[in-house]
Amino acid sequence: QVQLMQSGAEVKKxxxxxxxxxxxxxxxxTSYYIHWVRQAxxxxxxxxxxxxxxxxxxxxxxxxQGRVTMTRDTSTSTVFMELSSLRYEDTAVYYCARTxxxxxxxxxxxxxxxxxxxx
Amino acid sequence: xxxxxxxPSVSVAPGQTARITCGGNNxxxxxxxxxxxxxxxxxxxxxxxxxDRPSGIPERFSGSHSGNTATLTISRVEAGDEADYYxxxxxxxxxxxxxxxxxxxxxx
Numbered sequence: 377q378v379q380l381m382q383s384g385a386e387v388k389k390x391x392x393x394x395x396x397x398x399x400x401x402x403x404x405x406t407s408y409y410i411h412w413v414r415q416a417x418x419x420x421x422x423x424x425x426x427x428x429x430x431x432x433x434x435x436x437x438x439x440x441q442g443r444v445t446m447t448r449d450t451s452t453s454t455v456f457m458e459l460s461s462l463r464y465e466d467t468a469v470y471y472c473a474r475t476x477x478x479x480x481x482x483x484x485x486x487x488x489x490x491x492x493x494x495x
Numbered sequence: 496x497x498x499x500x501x502x503p504s505v506s507v508a509p510g511q512t513a514r515i516t517c518g519g520n521n522x523x524x525x526x527x528x529x530x531x532x533x534x535x536x537x538x539x540x541x542x543x544x545x546x547d548r549p550s551g552i553p554e555r556f557s558g559s560h561s562g563n564t565a566t567l568t569i570s571r572v573e574a575g576d577e578a579d580y581y582x583x584x585x586x587x588x589x590x591x592x593x594x595x596x597x598x599x600x601x602x603x
Contacts, residue, residue: 411592421530421538421581421594437591471537479585479592481528483549485537 378402380410380472380486387492393460396489398472405453406430409475411482412446412457414468424470426478427455462493497586499595506601513569515598517582520563525584527565529558532597533578541580542567569600577602 383397398410412424425436427446434446445458455472472486500518507513517527527545530538540549542558545565555570569576582595 413594420597421583423592423594426591435590438589473537478590479526479587481526481540481543481583482530482538482592483540485539488537 378474378484380474380484382470382472382486382489385490385492387494388462389495390462390464390493392462392493393458394462394491395456395458396470396472396491397454397456398486399452399454400474401453403474405448406450409478410446410448410455411473411475412444413471413473413482415471415488416465416468419468422468424457426475429453429455459491462491464493467491467493496589497584497593499582499584499593501580501582501595501598503596504599504601506603507569507572508603509572509574511572513572513576513600515567515569515580515582515600517565517567517595518563519565519584522563522565522584523560525586527558527560528583529556529567530581530583531576531578532581538581572600572602574602576600 379401381399386394388394406429411426427434429448448455469488471488473482474484529542531541532538541552541556546558557568579597581597586593
């Protein structure tokens with residue numbers, strides 16, 4: 377079955393970077409897009425960007441341009457999302473999620489990774 | 496950028512029909528998807544491409560759109576339907592998905 381398994385919770389200081397992983401299984405890794413969506417406490421869903429694992433091509437939301445980097449490791453079917461220059465307001469649950477094509481609906485989500493930015 | 500507007504909350508009694516709206520300029524031009532999110536869980540797709548249901552989603556969940564508004568309708572509401580619901584479209588101008596602000600459904 378399709379699974380997206382994310383790395384565990386992180387606590388980081390302001391200004392630091394965090395790298396979250398999303399290990400996939402149960403489907404052909406290079407045939408689907410992986411998106412990252414975050415949700416601040418009590419808030420809605422915010423799209424951060426996406427990567428096409430086959431080519432490594434990325435598309436980032438303007439809000440995160442310059443601070444986010446998405447990469448993949450095809451040997452382990454894993455996608456990584458690194459967010460730098462962390463601020464208190466980056467405290468959120470970060471989800472990886474899959475789509476068949478760029479503009480199709482998200483059909484599978486990871487379980488989420490809580491990133492807490494605290495001094 | 497493209498904005499999707501949802502009411503913050505909707506309340507309905509068990510067995511009644513809940514309607515959650517999603518407003519956006521010319522939203523009818525886009526395929527609208529709806530997600531259900533229960534506390535502490537990842538979202539789940541309940542309606543896609545305006546009105547289709549993924550396998551395993553009850554027929555009680557349906558979608559439609561007219562003009563600048565898309566609507567998620569939940570018939571014969573049950574206590575287990577209590578959740579946050581988000582609409583989503585793909586914005587072609589910026590080439591990325593846009594989510595509505597979410598609607599909290601309360602079952603009285």
